[in-house]
Amino acid sequence: MGVIRFDNVGRVFGSKAKPFVALKDINLEVSNKEFVAIVGPSGCGKTTCLRLVAGFDFPSSGRVLVDETEIRRPRPERAVVFQQFALFPWKTVYANIELGLRNQNVARAEREDRIRQILELMNLEPYRDHFPHQLSGGMQQRVAIARAYVLDPEVLLMDEPFGALDAQTRVVMQEELVRLARRNPRTVLFITHAVEEAVYLADRVAIMTRAPGRIKEVLDVRSIREAEKWDSYEKIEDVMDLESFVHLRTHIWRSLREEKAAAAA
Template sequence: MGVIQFKGVNKIFGPRETGFQALQDINMEIRDKEFVAIVGPSGCGKTTCLRMVAGFEPATDGVVTVDGTPIKRPGPDRAVVFQQFALFPWKSVYDNIDMGLRNLNVSRSERESRIADILNLMNLTQYAKHFPHQLSGGMQQRVAIARAYVLDPDVLLMDEPFGALDAQTRVVMQEELVRLARKNPRTVLFITHAVEEAVYLADRVAIMTRAPGRIKEVLDIASIRNAEDWDSHEKIEDVMDLESFVHLRTHIWRSLREEKAAQHA
Protein backbone atom coordinates (compact mmCIF):
# COMPACT_ATOMS: atom_id res chain seq x y z
CA MET A 1 0.00 0.00 0.00
CA GLY A 2 1.13 3.55 -0.63
CA VAL A 3 -1.46 5.99 0.71
CA ILE A 4 0.06 9.44 1.36
CA GLN A 5 -1.68 11.91 3.66
CA PHE A 6 -0.92 15.51 4.54
CA LYS A 7 -2.80 16.52 7.69
CA GLY A 8 -2.76 20.19 8.72
CA VAL A 9 0.80 20.62 7.47
CA ASN A 10 2.63 23.92 7.88
CA LYS A 11 6.27 24.52 7.06
CA ILE A 12 8.29 27.48 8.30
CA PHE A 13 11.97 27.82 7.42
CA GLY A 14 13.77 29.55 10.26
CA PRO A 15 12.31 30.75 13.59
CA ARG A 16 8.55 30.24 13.91
CA GLU A 17 7.83 33.94 14.51
CA THR A 18 10.17 35.48 11.94
CA GLY A 19 10.95 32.71 9.45
CA PHE A 20 9.63 32.16 5.93
CA GLN A 21 6.34 30.27 5.81
CA ALA A 22 6.53 27.99 2.78
CA LEU A 23 3.36 25.91 3.37
CA GLN A 24 0.09 26.66 5.14
CA ASP A 25 -2.53 24.13 6.22
CA ILE A 26 -1.89 21.47 3.60
CA ASN A 27 -4.53 18.73 3.71
CA MET A 28 -4.44 16.17 0.93
CA GLU A 29 -4.65 12.41 0.39
CA ILE A 30 -3.00 10.53 -2.46
CA ARG A 31 -4.59 7.12 -2.85
CA ASP A 32 -2.74 3.86 -3.34
CA LYS A 33 -1.35 3.58 -6.90
CA GLU A 34 -2.70 7.01 -7.79
CA PHE A 35 -0.63 9.42 -9.88
CA VAL A 36 -0.92 12.98 -8.53
CA ALA A 37 0.87 15.98 -10.03
CA ILE A 38 1.37 19.25 -8.17
CA VAL A 39 1.65 22.53 -10.07
CA GLY A 40 1.98 26.06 -8.75
CA PRO A 41 3.95 29.30 -8.97
CA SER A 42 7.69 29.24 -8.35
CA GLY A 43 8.42 29.21 -4.63
CA CYS A 44 4.98 27.93 -3.62
CA GLY A 45 6.33 24.87 -1.81
CA LYS A 46 5.78 22.08 -4.36
CA THR A 47 9.18 20.52 -3.83
CA THR A 48 8.92 21.03 -0.07
CA CYS A 49 5.81 18.80 -0.11
CA LEU A 50 7.75 16.10 -1.95
CA ARG A 51 10.74 16.40 0.38
CA MET A 52 8.44 15.87 3.37
CA VAL A 53 7.12 12.62 1.89
CA ALA A 54 10.69 11.56 1.10
CA GLY A 55 11.65 12.15 4.72
CA PHE A 56 14.18 14.88 3.87
CA GLU A 57 12.24 17.71 5.50
CA PRO A 58 10.12 17.73 8.69
CA ALA A 59 6.82 19.57 9.02
CA THR A 60 6.68 22.51 11.41
CA ASP A 61 3.07 21.63 12.28
CA GLY A 62 0.84 18.75 11.27
CA VAL A 63 1.90 15.35 10.01
CA VAL A 64 2.71 13.59 6.74
CA THR A 65 2.03 9.85 6.69
CA VAL A 66 2.38 6.85 4.42
CA ASP A 67 -0.23 4.18 5.18
CA GLY A 68 -0.96 5.94 8.45
CA THR A 69 2.63 5.92 9.70
CA PRO A 70 4.18 9.36 10.29
CA ILE A 71 7.26 9.95 8.15
CA LYS A 72 10.37 10.54 10.25
CA ARG A 73 13.19 9.75 7.80
CA PRO A 74 13.85 8.37 4.30
CA GLY A 75 12.94 4.74 3.77
CA PRO A 76 12.99 1.98 1.11
CA ASP A 77 9.21 2.24 0.70
CA ARG A 78 9.78 5.63 -1.00
CA ALA A 79 12.07 6.21 -3.98
CA VAL A 80 12.99 9.63 -5.40
CA VAL A 81 13.78 10.66 -8.98
CA PHE A 82 15.34 14.11 -9.25
CA GLN A 83 15.61 16.56 -12.16
CA GLN A 84 19.35 15.95 -12.28
CA PHE A 85 20.03 12.33 -13.11
CA ALA A 86 22.41 11.79 -10.13
CA LEU A 87 24.02 8.71 -11.69
CA PHE A 88 27.48 7.54 -10.62
CA PRO A 89 29.61 8.40 -13.68
CA TRP A 90 32.18 5.69 -12.95
CA LYS A 91 29.55 2.92 -12.80
CA SER A 92 27.77 1.19 -15.66
CA VAL A 93 24.02 1.32 -16.18
CA TYR A 94 23.73 -2.11 -14.57
CA ASP A 95 25.81 -1.13 -11.54
CA ASN A 96 23.96 2.16 -11.09
CA ILE A 97 20.67 0.28 -10.92
CA ASP A 98 22.23 -2.34 -8.64
CA MET A 99 23.43 0.18 -6.01
CA GLY A 100 20.14 0.55 -4.14
CA LEU A 101 19.54 -3.20 -4.05
CA ARG A 102 23.00 -3.77 -2.62
CA ASN A 103 22.32 -1.20 0.10
CA LEU A 104 19.17 -3.14 1.01
CA ASN A 105 21.21 -6.37 1.22
CA VAL A 106 19.15 -8.08 -1.48
CA SER A 107 20.65 -11.42 -2.48
CA ARG A 108 22.70 -11.59 -5.67
CA SER A 109 20.26 -13.91 -7.46
CA GLU A 110 17.31 -11.68 -6.56
CA ARG A 111 19.22 -8.57 -7.67
CA GLU A 112 20.07 -10.15 -11.01
CA SER A 113 16.46 -11.15 -11.60
CA ARG A 114 15.02 -7.76 -10.70
CA ILE A 115 17.60 -5.83 -12.70
CA ALA A 116 17.01 -7.99 -15.76
CA ASP A 117 13.27 -7.35 -15.48
CA ILE A 118 13.59 -3.56 -15.13
CA LEU A 119 16.17 -3.32 -17.92
CA ASN A 120 13.74 -5.12 -20.19
CA LEU A 121 10.77 -3.04 -19.04
CA MET A 122 12.66 0.22 -19.65
CA ASN A 123 14.20 -0.93 -22.95
CA LEU A 124 17.68 -0.64 -21.47
CA THR A 125 18.97 -4.21 -21.80
CA GLN A 126 21.37 -3.40 -24.65
CA TYR A 127 22.81 -0.49 -22.65
CA ALA A 128 23.51 -2.42 -19.44
CA LYS A 129 27.31 -2.12 -19.81
CA HIS A 130 27.29 1.51 -20.96
CA PHE A 131 28.44 4.36 -18.73
CA PRO A 132 26.38 7.54 -18.18
CA HIS A 133 28.59 9.68 -20.45
CA GLN A 134 27.79 7.33 -23.32
CA LEU A 135 24.03 7.97 -22.98
CA SER A 136 21.76 10.82 -23.99
CA GLY A 137 19.97 12.88 -21.34
CA GLY A 138 16.75 10.97 -21.93
CA MET A 139 18.51 7.63 -21.58
CA GLN A 140 20.21 8.74 -18.37
CA GLN A 141 16.87 9.73 -16.87
CA ARG A 142 15.47 6.38 -17.95
CA VAL A 143 18.25 4.75 -15.93
CA ALA A 144 17.42 6.96 -12.94
CA ILE A 145 13.76 5.89 -13.14
CA ALA A 146 14.79 2.23 -13.48
CA ARG A 147 17.01 2.60 -10.40
CA ALA A 148 14.00 3.85 -8.43
CA TYR A 149 11.55 1.23 -9.75
CA VAL A 150 13.87 -1.72 -9.15
CA LEU A 151 13.64 -1.08 -5.40
CA ASP A 152 9.95 -2.00 -5.66
CA PRO A 153 8.86 1.04 -3.61
CA ASP A 154 5.26 1.69 -2.62
CA VAL A 155 5.73 5.38 -3.42
CA LEU A 156 7.60 7.03 -6.28
CA LEU A 157 8.50 10.70 -5.81
CA MET A 158 9.44 12.62 -8.96
CA ASP A 159 10.74 16.17 -8.68
CA GLU A 160 10.58 17.72 -12.17
CA PRO A 161 12.27 14.62 -13.59
CA PHE A 162 12.07 15.80 -17.21
CA GLY A 163 12.88 19.45 -16.57
CA ALA A 164 16.45 19.18 -17.87
CA LEU A 165 15.49 17.46 -21.12
CA ASP A 166 14.92 19.03 -24.53
CA ALA A 167 11.32 19.30 -25.72
CA GLN A 168 11.32 16.25 -28.01
CA THR A 169 13.04 13.99 -25.49
CA ARG A 170 10.67 15.20 -22.80
CA VAL A 171 7.65 14.08 -24.83
CA VAL A 172 9.20 10.65 -25.40
CA MET A 173 9.86 10.29 -21.68
CA GLN A 174 6.31 11.33 -20.80
CA GLU A 175 4.96 8.62 -23.09
CA GLU A 176 7.44 6.16 -21.59
CA LEU A 177 6.32 6.99 -18.05
CA VAL A 178 2.66 6.47 -18.98
CA ARG A 179 3.55 3.06 -20.42
CA LEU A 180 5.57 2.15 -17.33
CA ALA A 181 2.84 3.32 -14.93
CA ARG A 182 0.31 1.06 -16.64
CA LYS A 183 2.54 -2.00 -16.53
CA ASN A 184 3.94 -1.44 -13.05
CA PRO A 185 1.68 0.99 -11.13
CA ARG A 186 2.93 2.83 -8.06
CA THR A 187 1.69 5.71 -5.95
CA VAL A 188 3.32 8.69 -7.67
CA LEU A 189 3.76 12.26 -6.45
CA PHE A 190 5.00 14.27 -9.42
CA ILE A 191 6.22 17.87 -9.23
CA THR A 192 6.25 19.93 -12.44
CA HIS A 193 6.06 23.45 -13.85
CA ALA A 194 4.68 22.11 -17.14
CA VAL A 195 0.88 22.24 -17.17
CA GLU A 196 0.52 20.02 -20.25
CA GLU A 197 2.76 17.41 -18.64
CA ALA A 198 0.66 17.39 -15.47
CA VAL A 199 -2.63 16.97 -17.35
CA TYR A 200 -1.23 14.24 -19.61
CA LEU A 201 0.35 12.15 -16.86
CA ALA A 202 -1.73 12.53 -13.72
CA ASP A 203 -4.92 11.02 -12.35
CA ARG A 204 -5.39 14.23 -10.37
CA VAL A 205 -3.68 17.61 -10.52
CA ALA A 206 -3.31 19.71 -7.36
CA ILE A 207 -2.96 23.45 -7.96
CA MET A 208 -1.11 25.39 -5.26
CA THR A 209 -1.35 29.06 -4.38
CA ARG A 210 1.56 31.47 -4.16
CA ALA A 211 3.59 31.30 -0.92
CA PRO A 212 2.64 30.41 1.68
CA GLY A 213 1.53 27.48 -0.44
CA ARG A 214 -1.95 26.08 0.05
CA ILE A 215 -3.97 23.62 -1.99
CA LYS A 216 -6.15 25.87 -4.12
CA GLU A 217 -7.92 23.19 -6.15
CA VAL A 218 -7.63 19.52 -7.09
CA LEU A 219 -8.77 18.47 -10.56
CA ASP A 220 -9.94 14.93 -11.33
CA ILE A 221 -8.23 14.15 -14.63
CA ALA A 222 -8.73 10.36 -14.56
CA SER A 223 -12.52 10.48 -14.80
CA ILE A 224 -12.32 12.72 -17.87
CA ARG A 225 -9.55 10.60 -19.40
CA ASN A 226 -11.60 7.44 -18.92
CA ALA A 227 -14.88 8.96 -20.11
CA GLU A 228 -13.31 10.18 -23.35
CA ASP A 229 -10.87 7.27 -23.75
CA TRP A 230 -7.68 9.28 -24.00
CA ASP A 231 -5.75 6.01 -23.86
CA SER A 232 -6.96 5.09 -27.35
CA HIS A 233 -4.66 7.83 -28.67
CA GLU A 234 -1.11 6.58 -29.10
CA LYS A 235 0.70 9.93 -29.23
CA ILE A 236 0.71 12.76 -26.73
CA GLU A 237 0.03 15.34 -29.44
CA ASP A 238 -3.23 13.56 -30.30
CA VAL A 239 -4.36 13.77 -26.68
CA MET A 240 -3.38 17.44 -26.47
CA ASP A 241 -5.68 18.25 -29.38
CA LEU A 242 -8.74 16.92 -27.56
CA GLU A 243 -11.24 19.54 -26.41
CA SER A 244 -11.28 18.15 -22.86
CA PHE A 245 -7.49 18.36 -22.62
CA VAL A 246 -7.48 21.94 -23.92
CA HIS A 247 -10.18 22.90 -21.41
CA LEU A 248 -8.24 21.45 -18.46
CA ARG A 249 -4.98 23.03 -19.57
CA THR A 250 -6.62 26.44 -19.98
CA HIS A 251 -8.31 26.18 -16.58
CA ILE A 252 -5.00 25.44 -14.84
CA TRP A 253 -3.14 28.18 -16.71
CA ARG A 254 -5.76 30.75 -15.72
CA SER A 255 -5.56 29.66 -12.10
CA LEU A 256 -1.77 29.94 -12.11
CA ARG A 257 -1.92 33.30 -13.83
CA GLU A 258 -4.17 34.58 -11.02
CA GLU A 259 -1.59 33.48 -8.47
CA LYS A 260 1.26 35.03 -10.43
CA ALA A 261 -0.60 38.34 -10.71
CA ALA A 262 -1.37 38.37 -6.98
CA GLN A 263 2.26 37.55 -6.24
CA HIS A 264 3.36 40.78 -7.92
CA ALA A 265 0.43 42.97 -6.83
Protein backbone atom coordinates (compact mmCIF):
# COMPACT_ATOMS: atom_id res chain seq x y z
CA MET A 1 0.00 0.00 0.00
CA GLY A 2 0.99 3.62 -0.30
CA VAL A 3 -1.81 6.07 0.23
CA ILE A 4 -0.79 9.66 1.00
CA ARG A 5 -3.28 11.90 2.74
CA PHE A 6 -2.91 15.59 3.56
CA ASP A 7 -5.44 16.35 6.25
CA ASN A 8 -5.97 20.12 6.70
CA VAL A 9 -2.25 20.68 6.60
CA GLY A 10 -0.73 24.05 7.43
CA ARG A 11 2.92 25.02 7.67
CA VAL A 12 4.15 28.28 9.13
CA PHE A 13 7.80 29.30 8.97
CA GLY A 14 9.60 32.13 10.70
CA SER A 15 9.12 33.54 14.16
CA LYS A 16 5.94 34.14 16.12
CA ALA A 17 6.35 37.86 15.56
CA LYS A 18 6.96 37.52 11.81
CA PRO A 19 5.23 34.37 10.66
CA PHE A 20 5.29 33.25 7.05
CA VAL A 21 2.40 31.00 6.12
CA ALA A 22 3.75 28.61 3.50
CA LEU A 23 0.85 26.17 3.39
CA LYS A 24 -2.75 26.57 4.41
CA ASP A 25 -5.59 24.05 4.55
CA ILE A 26 -4.02 21.54 2.23
CA ASN A 27 -6.30 18.59 1.61
CA LEU A 28 -5.21 16.02 -0.92
CA GLU A 29 -5.30 12.28 -1.20
CA VAL A 30 -3.03 10.29 -3.47
CA SER A 31 -4.29 6.75 -3.81
CA ASN A 32 -2.23 3.64 -4.12
CA LYS A 33 -0.09 3.55 -7.29
CA GLU A 34 -1.45 6.88 -8.42
CA PHE A 35 0.84 9.49 -10.01
CA VAL A 36 -0.02 12.98 -8.79
CA ALA A 37 1.84 16.08 -9.89
CA ILE A 38 1.71 19.36 -7.99
CA VAL A 39 2.25 22.49 -10.06
CA GLY A 40 2.29 26.04 -8.84
CA PRO A 41 4.11 29.36 -9.01
CA SER A 42 7.57 29.38 -7.44
CA GLY A 43 7.52 29.86 -3.70
CA CYS A 44 4.00 28.47 -3.39
CA GLY A 45 5.08 25.72 -1.03
CA LYS A 46 4.89 22.74 -3.37
CA THR A 47 8.30 21.50 -2.31
CA THR A 48 7.25 21.90 1.32
CA CYS A 49 4.36 19.50 0.60
CA LEU A 50 6.84 16.90 -0.59
CA ARG A 51 9.18 17.46 2.36
CA LEU A 52 6.30 16.83 4.74
CA VAL A 53 5.64 13.44 3.16
CA ALA A 54 9.37 12.65 3.11
CA GLY A 55 9.63 13.35 6.84
CA PHE A 56 12.21 16.14 6.37
CA ASP A 57 9.76 18.68 7.72
CA PHE A 58 6.59 18.57 9.82
CA PRO A 59 3.23 20.36 9.58
CA SER A 60 2.41 23.20 11.95
CA SER A 61 -1.22 22.11 11.90
CA GLY A 62 -3.14 19.19 10.47
CA ARG A 63 -1.66 15.82 9.65
CA VAL A 64 0.20 14.14 6.82
CA LEU A 65 -0.48 10.43 6.70
CA VAL A 66 0.83 7.54 4.68
CA ASP A 67 -1.39 4.50 4.99
CA GLU A 68 -3.17 6.24 7.88
CA THR A 69 0.06 6.54 9.87
CA GLU A 70 1.47 9.92 10.75
CA ILE A 71 4.96 10.58 9.40
CA ARG A 72 7.66 10.91 12.04
CA ARG A 73 10.94 10.55 10.17
CA PRO A 74 12.38 9.83 6.72
CA ARG A 75 12.00 6.18 5.73
CA PRO A 76 13.15 4.16 2.70
CA GLU A 77 9.49 3.28 2.03
CA ARG A 78 9.13 6.92 1.01
CA ALA A 79 12.04 7.32 -1.39
CA VAL A 80 12.99 10.80 -2.57
CA VAL A 81 14.50 11.97 -5.85
CA PHE A 82 16.03 15.42 -5.41
CA GLN A 83 16.33 18.23 -7.93
CA GLN A 84 20.10 18.41 -7.40
CA PHE A 85 20.39 14.60 -7.51
CA ALA A 86 22.03 14.45 -4.03
CA LEU A 87 24.21 11.49 -4.98
CA PHE A 88 27.18 10.55 -2.83
CA PRO A 89 30.06 11.77 -5.00
CA TRP A 90 32.60 9.53 -3.21
CA LYS A 91 30.64 6.40 -4.08
CA THR A 92 30.44 4.73 -7.47
CA VAL A 93 27.12 4.40 -9.27
CA TYR A 94 26.84 0.87 -7.95
CA ALA A 95 27.67 1.83 -4.36
CA ASN A 96 25.23 4.74 -4.49
CA ILE A 97 22.40 2.42 -5.45
CA GLU A 98 23.58 -0.25 -3.04
CA LEU A 99 23.55 1.83 0.16
CA GLY A 100 19.80 1.71 0.71
CA LEU A 101 19.72 -2.05 0.17
CA ARG A 102 22.59 -2.55 2.60
CA ASN A 103 20.73 -0.46 5.15
CA GLN A 104 17.82 -2.86 4.78
CA ASN A 105 20.18 -5.81 5.31
CA VAL A 106 19.45 -7.30 1.90
CA ALA A 107 21.85 -10.19 1.24
CA ARG A 108 24.72 -9.52 -1.14
CA ALA A 109 23.55 -11.86 -3.88
CA GLU A 110 20.09 -10.36 -3.89
CA ARG A 111 21.56 -6.84 -3.86
CA GLU A 112 23.61 -7.63 -6.94
CA ASP A 113 20.59 -9.07 -8.63
CA ARG A 114 18.34 -6.13 -7.95
CA ILE A 115 20.98 -3.56 -8.84
CA ARG A 116 21.72 -5.34 -12.09
CA GLN A 117 18.05 -5.22 -13.00
CA ILE A 118 17.64 -1.55 -12.22
CA LEU A 119 20.89 -0.64 -14.02
CA GLU A 120 19.58 -2.44 -17.06
CA LEU A 121 16.19 -0.76 -16.84
CA MET A 122 17.77 2.69 -16.58
CA ASN A 123 20.44 2.04 -19.26
CA LEU A 124 23.17 2.50 -16.71
CA GLU A 125 25.10 -0.79 -16.97
CA PRO A 126 28.18 0.71 -18.66
CA TYR A 127 28.51 3.21 -15.82
CA ARG A 128 28.25 0.98 -12.77
CA ASP A 129 31.83 1.69 -11.66
CA HIS A 130 31.84 5.38 -12.57
CA PHE A 131 31.80 8.18 -10.03
CA PRO A 132 28.95 10.73 -10.27
CA HIS A 133 31.21 13.58 -11.46
CA GLN A 134 32.12 11.47 -14.49
CA LEU A 135 28.47 11.43 -15.60
CA SER A 136 26.24 14.00 -17.28
CA GLY A 137 23.36 15.54 -15.36
CA GLY A 138 20.84 13.26 -17.02
CA MET A 139 22.88 10.19 -16.14
CA GLN A 140 23.28 11.36 -12.57
CA GLN A 141 19.55 11.81 -12.20
CA ARG A 142 19.07 8.33 -13.63
CA VAL A 143 21.30 7.01 -10.87
CA ALA A 144 19.26 8.92 -8.31
CA ILE A 145 16.02 7.48 -9.68
CA ALA A 146 17.56 4.00 -9.68
CA ARG A 147 18.71 4.52 -6.08
CA ALA A 148 15.10 5.27 -5.11
CA TYR A 149 13.41 2.65 -7.30
CA VAL A 150 15.68 -0.20 -6.25
CA LEU A 151 14.24 0.02 -2.74
CA ASP A 152 10.85 -0.87 -4.17
CA PRO A 153 9.31 2.00 -2.20
CA GLU A 154 5.62 2.32 -1.52
CA VAL A 155 5.81 6.01 -2.27
CA LEU A 156 8.14 7.82 -4.63
CA LEU A 157 8.65 11.53 -3.99
CA MET A 158 10.15 13.53 -6.83
CA ASP A 159 11.08 17.15 -6.24
CA GLU A 160 11.48 18.84 -9.64
CA PRO A 161 13.71 15.94 -10.64
CA PHE A 162 14.27 17.20 -14.18
CA GLY A 163 14.51 20.88 -13.28
CA ALA A 164 18.31 20.91 -13.49
CA LEU A 165 18.48 19.17 -16.86
CA ASP A 166 18.67 20.63 -20.35
CA ALA A 167 15.55 20.52 -22.52
CA GLN A 168 16.51 17.50 -24.65
CA THR A 169 17.66 15.39 -21.72
CA ARG A 170 14.53 16.36 -19.92
CA VAL A 171 12.28 14.99 -22.65
CA VAL A 172 14.18 11.70 -22.72
CA MET A 173 13.91 11.40 -18.95
CA GLN A 174 10.18 12.14 -19.04
CA GLU A 175 9.62 9.40 -21.59
CA GLU A 176 11.68 7.00 -19.53
CA LEU A 177 9.83 7.85 -16.36
CA VAL A 178 6.52 7.18 -18.09
CA ARG A 179 7.87 3.83 -19.25
CA LEU A 180 9.09 3.05 -15.73
CA ALA A 181 5.90 4.20 -14.06
CA ARG A 182 3.65 2.19 -16.38
CA ARG A 183 5.78 -0.90 -16.02
CA ASN A 184 6.29 -0.76 -12.29
CA PRO A 185 3.63 1.58 -10.93
CA ARG A 186 4.20 3.27 -7.59
CA THR A 187 2.43 5.96 -5.67
CA VAL A 188 4.22 9.05 -6.95
CA LEU A 189 4.11 12.61 -5.72
CA PHE A 190 5.80 14.74 -8.35
CA ILE A 191 6.64 18.41 -7.86
CA THR A 192 7.23 20.58 -10.92
CA HIS A 193 6.65 24.02 -12.32
CA ALA A 194 6.63 22.68 -15.88
CA VAL A 195 3.01 22.35 -16.94
CA GLU A 196 3.60 20.01 -19.92
CA GLU A 197 5.64 17.72 -17.75
CA ALA A 198 2.85 17.47 -15.19
CA VAL A 199 0.18 16.75 -17.81
CA TYR A 200 2.33 14.23 -19.63
CA LEU A 201 3.34 12.27 -16.54
CA ALA A 202 0.56 12.47 -14.00
CA ASP A 203 -2.77 10.77 -13.42
CA ARG A 204 -3.96 13.89 -11.66
CA VAL A 205 -2.53 17.40 -11.52
CA ALA A 206 -2.99 19.56 -8.43
CA ILE A 207 -2.67 23.30 -9.00
CA MET A 208 -1.48 25.37 -6.07
CA THR A 209 -2.04 29.03 -5.31
CA ARG A 210 0.70 31.47 -4.47
CA ALA A 211 1.66 31.77 -0.79
CA PRO A 212 -0.04 30.98 1.46
CA GLY A 213 -0.20 27.87 -0.65
CA ARG A 214 -3.50 26.11 -1.03
CA ILE A 215 -4.72 23.59 -3.54
CA LYS A 216 -6.80 25.48 -6.05
CA GLU A 217 -8.03 22.65 -8.19
CA VAL A 218 -7.22 19.07 -9.03
CA LEU A 219 -7.48 17.93 -12.63
CA ASP A 220 -8.11 14.37 -13.67
CA VAL A 221 -5.69 13.68 -16.51
CA ARG A 222 -5.89 9.92 -16.39
CA SER A 223 -9.43 9.54 -17.70
CA ILE A 224 -8.61 11.82 -20.63
CA ARG A 225 -5.33 10.02 -21.29
CA GLU A 226 -7.09 6.67 -21.35
CA ALA A 227 -9.99 7.91 -23.46
CA GLU A 228 -7.62 9.50 -25.98
CA LYS A 229 -5.11 6.63 -25.83
CA TRP A 230 -2.04 8.84 -25.12
CA ASP A 231 0.00 5.81 -24.17
CA SER A 232 -0.26 4.46 -27.71
CA TYR A 233 2.13 7.24 -28.77
CA GLU A 234 5.75 6.58 -28.11
CA LYS A 235 7.05 10.13 -28.39
CA ILE A 236 6.23 12.99 -26.10
CA GLU A 237 5.81 15.51 -28.96
CA ASP A 238 3.07 13.39 -30.52
CA VAL A 239 1.16 13.42 -27.24
CA MET A 240 1.74 17.12 -26.82
CA ASP A 241 0.19 17.72 -30.24
CA LEU A 242 -3.12 16.11 -29.31
CA GLU A 243 -6.04 18.42 -28.86
CA SER A 244 -6.91 16.86 -25.52
CA PHE A 245 -3.37 17.54 -24.26
CA VAL A 246 -3.33 21.12 -25.51
CA HIS A 247 -6.68 21.74 -23.91
CA LEU A 248 -5.53 20.55 -20.49
CA ARG A 249 -2.26 22.41 -20.72
CA THR A 250 -3.98 25.66 -21.63
CA HIS A 251 -6.40 25.25 -18.78
CA ILE A 252 -3.55 24.92 -16.28
CA TRP A 253 -1.64 27.81 -17.82
CA ARG A 254 -4.66 30.05 -17.42
CA SER A 255 -5.14 28.97 -13.87
CA LEU A 256 -1.49 29.71 -13.05
CA ARG A 257 -1.59 33.05 -14.84
CA GLU A 258 -4.46 34.13 -12.60
CA GLU A 259 -2.14 33.42 -9.71
CA LYS A 260 0.63 35.51 -11.23
CA ALA A 261 -1.78 38.35 -11.85
CA ALA A 262 -3.05 38.12 -8.29
CA ALA A 263 0.53 38.22 -7.04
CA ALA A 264 1.27 41.32 -9.10
CA ALA A 265 -1.90 43.12 -8.00
